[in-house]
Amino acid sequence: xxxxxxxxxxxxxxxxxxxxxxxxxxxxxxxxxxxxxxxxxxxxxxxxxxxxxxxxxxxxxxxxxxxxxxxxxxxxxxxxxxxxxxxxxxxxxxxxxxxxxxxxxxxxxxxxxxxxxxxxxxxxxxxxxxxxxxxxxxxxxxxxxxxxxxxxxxxxxxxxxxxxxxxxxxxxxxxxxxxxxxxxxxxxxxxxxxxxxxxxxx
Ligand SMILES: [Zn+2]
Numbered sequence: 001x002x003x004x005x006x007x008x009x010x011x012x013x014x015x016x017x018x019x020x021x022x023x024x025x026x027x028x029x030x031x032x033x034x035x036x037x038x039x040x041x042x043x044x045x046x047x048x049x050x051x052x053x054x055x056x057x058x059x060x061x062x063x064x065x066x067x068x069x070x071x072x073x074x075x076x077x078x079x080x081x082x083x084x085x086x087x088x089x090x091x092x093x094x095x096x097x098x099x100x101x102x103x104x105x106x107x108x109x110x111x112x113x114x115x116x117x118x119x120x121x122x123x124x125x126x127x128x129x130x131x132x133x134x135x136x137x138x139x140x141x142x143x144x145x146x147x148x149x150x151x152x153x154x155x156x157x158x159x160x161x162x163x164x165x166x167x168x169x170x171x172x173x174x175x176x177x178x179x180x181x182x183x184x185x186x187x188x189x190x191x192x193x194x195x196x197x198x199x200x201x202x
Pocket of ligand 1: 113114115116117118121122126127128129
């Protein structure tokens with residue numbers, strides 16, 4: 001194909017008159033590449049340093065703003081508990097059902113938090129959730145104020161990099177806490193049973 005459109009020995013393009021703007025644009029792009037007539041064509045995958053193609057690099061290459069997911073290490077790790085990790089994964093992806101979504105769909109009228117009854121339902125940032133979270137942190141030996149989940153994720157990522165048993169215990173604890181909070185919420189919604197912080201985390 002290339003042979004037909006290359007003109008002259010200098011490898012200039014000799015492209016037919018474009019039939020429309022799109023083709024014109026394409027020709028302009030194509031003309032930026034200089035052809036070396038005596039050399040064989042080679043495909044180089046520029047995105048990867050080793051020029052090897054992979055689906056992963058294709059994905060990141062095509063995404064205009066590749067979003068680096070940092071939290072996956074807190075969800076999937078050696079010895080993770082599938083049931084827990086699945087919930088954590090939904091939580092990180094912000095796929096857990098919250099009342100504001102149900103209100104938008106007109107399934108319910110109020111988006112008041114099921115756990116504390118104050119303010120909008122936001123997973124893990126209300127007083128009740130933070131209370132549970134504080135207890136979990138205390139059990140792990142961390143004496144610190146509690147923050148919204150994205151900050152806690154960052155805190156945990158910095159402290160779970162190795163393969164030590166501490167590191168694993170922290171990840172399991174994070175997953176367990178998220179699960180306990182969610183379970184307390186379901187208890188309120190489905191069984192009208194409000195649990196105290198002590199009942200959830202002694
Ligand atoms: Zn709340």
